[in-house]
Amino acid sequence: MKRSINIITKRAVLTASLACAISITACSQDSTGADADTKDILTKLALGDTSVLKDGQQEEWYIPDFQSDEFTYEYTLLDLDGDGKEEMIIQMENQPEGFSSVFHVEDNKVVCWFSDSLEQTCFDYPLDNGSMVEEYNYGGSITYNIFKYDATGETEPITELFVREDNNGDESIKCPEFLIDGNEVSKEKFEQELKSQILDHQLDSSAWTKI
Numbered sequence: 403m404k405r406s407i408n409i410i411t412k413r414a415v416l417t418a419s420l421a422c423a424i425s426i427t428a429c430s431q432d433s434t435g436a437d438a439d440t441k442d443i444l445t446k447l448a449l450g451d452t453s454v455l456k457d458g459q460q461e462e463w464y465i466p467d468f469q470s471d472e473f474t475y476e477y478t479l480l481d482l483d484g485d486g487k488e489e490m491i492i493q494m495e496n497q498p499e500g501f502s503s504v505f506h507v508e509d510n511k512v513v514c515w516f517s518d519s520l521e522q523t524c525f526d527y528p529l530d531n532g533s534m535v536e537e538y539n540y541g542g543s544i545t546y547n548i549f550k551y552d553a554t555g556e557t558e559p560i561t562e563l564f565v566r567e568d569n570n571g572d573e574s575i576k577c578p579e580f581l582i583d584g585n586e587v588s589k590e591k592f593e594q595e596l597k598s599q600i601l602d603h604q605l606d607s608s609a610w611t612k613i
Contacts, residue, residue, distance in 0.1 A: 440507045441479065444490040447505060447512050448477055448613050456511035463514040466501065468492060468613050475501070476610040482506075482532050482551045489515070489551070491528050495612060499525040504534075506555060515555040529603035533560060542568030542577070548599055563596055 446454045450469040459465065468475045474495040479488040482504065494500035502525055503517040516526060524538040529548075534557075536547040543566035549557045562583055569577035580592035587595075 439510070440487045443507050443510060443512060444479070444488075444505060448475075448490065448492065454512045456508065456513050459512070459514050463503075463517040464519055465503070465514060465517060466519070473501070475613045477613060478528065478605060478609050478611070480528050480530075480532055482528070482534065483553050483555075484532065484550075485553055492613070493527070495610075496607075498527045499523075502526050504551070506551075513555065515551060528605060529600065530605055530609070531603050533603070535600055541575075542566055542570050543579075546596070546600060561595075561599055563592065563599070565592060565596075 443454050448468055450467060452460065452465070455465070466473070466475075475492055476495045477490050477492045479490055481487060482489045482491075483506070487507065490505045491503070492505065493502040501517075501519040504515040504526075505512050506515050507513075518525065523540055524536065526534055526536050528534055533548055533550050536545075536549065538545040538547070543564065546561075546563040548560040548562070550560060552558055562581075564579070564581040566575070566577050566579040569575040578589065580587050580589055582592065582595055
């Protein structure tokens with residue numbers, strides 16, 4: 403009984419906060435209310451209503467129960483494909499490497515564009531300008547693949563940044579190494595690009611709502 407009460411309370415709080423967010427932004431949307439409808443549909447998914455998913459999505463993608471007490475999730479809303487309507491990014495709270503996903507509304511149904519809970523060393527996260535980053539950490543190196551989504555959910559590459567400052571004692575591996583789109587650059591140039599492309603656009607904790 404206690405667990406049921408907690409879940410109901412959590413849903414009530416989330417519903418209230420999302421309703422407030424929708425009411426604040428509604429006046430800035432077009433008269434059709436299309437964006438408010440999109441948010442409402444995505445909100446239902448976050449609240450555990452899988453009926454809003456397009457047929458076959460749960461078979462094609464790993465979509466956990468976001469209301470489960472086993473893990474805590476958080477979401478943010480951003481326009482990732484430039485159509486004026488927001489997508490919902492859901493990730494494990496403060497741990498995109500544990501789980502991250504992207505959901506889009508198409509014909510009043512939710513489709514999943516991305517979902518990953520397996521690759522701990524490679525994970526995606528959004529930037530405040532609507533771009534995404536795939537960050538891959540391996541063997542003392544980090545690769546940042548910056549990309550955007552198009553209207554179909556396909557990805558379009560923007561920039562690739564690569565840095566290696568530790569070769570784990572393997573002298574055959576060049577270190578340090580700094581690359582932008584495969585071209586070697588100085589450390590200073592790399593750090594400038596990293597800052598302008600990613601660090602200046604990372605979301606802070608206030609941009610995320612706990613589910």
